[in-house]
Amino acid sequence: MQSPIANRVDTIFIHVRDLEKSVQWYSKLLGIEVKHKIQGPIYTFDMGPGRPGLTLDNHCFDEVYELKPLNQPLYNLSTVDINEAYQFVKEMDAEIVTEIQSYPDLSDFTFKDPDGNILMICTCFS
Structure with a gap:
């Protein structure tokens, strides 16, 4: 069908x-x-x-x-430079949930918005 x-x-x-x-x-x-x-x-x-x-x-x-708010992100936002994005989010005084984690094909970190929603920022390696 x-x-x-x-x-x-x-x-x-x-x-x-x-x-x-x-x-x-x-x-x-x-x-x-x-x-x-x-x-x-x-x-x-x-x-x-x-x-x-x-x-x-x-x-x-x-x-x-x-x-x-859920205790995990449901989507991710993208960045070219994970370290720069991490610093930017920290400067916005967002609560960091997980530090930068690196894997063979991507790096990511999670943080909370003002309402406690967990967001993820990711960079993928080609």
């Missing part, structure tokens, strides 16, 4: 408490300018052509929503 579901990811949701604060934090982290007015419940960063958007969601219309 053919699936009616497309084999692509259109957006990645990150659940946050304070949308405006989170938009500013992710804007700095990603080096992306905030292009439109910030108003709940969501704000989406354009991550480039052919790539899924990154949507921050504060659930302001959900009266019973409770944010429960």
Whole structure:
């Protein structure tokens, strides 16, 4: 049977408490300018052509929503220089979860956003 579901990811949701604060934090982290007015419940960063958007969601219309960050990342962000990215994240005062780990084909580290969501930054070796 053919699936009616497309084999692509259109957006990645990150659940946050304070949308405006989170938009500013992710804007700095990603080096992306905030292009439109910030108003709940969501704000989406354009991550480039052919790539899924990154949507921050504060659930302001959900009266019973409770944010429960996971204890592992669900996706990774990329960098060419893992050491430079690590220093940048440390300078943003993000809580480092794992130090830089190196493997034969990649290096990565994890850290928390202001809401406790764990993010991973990765560099792959060719």
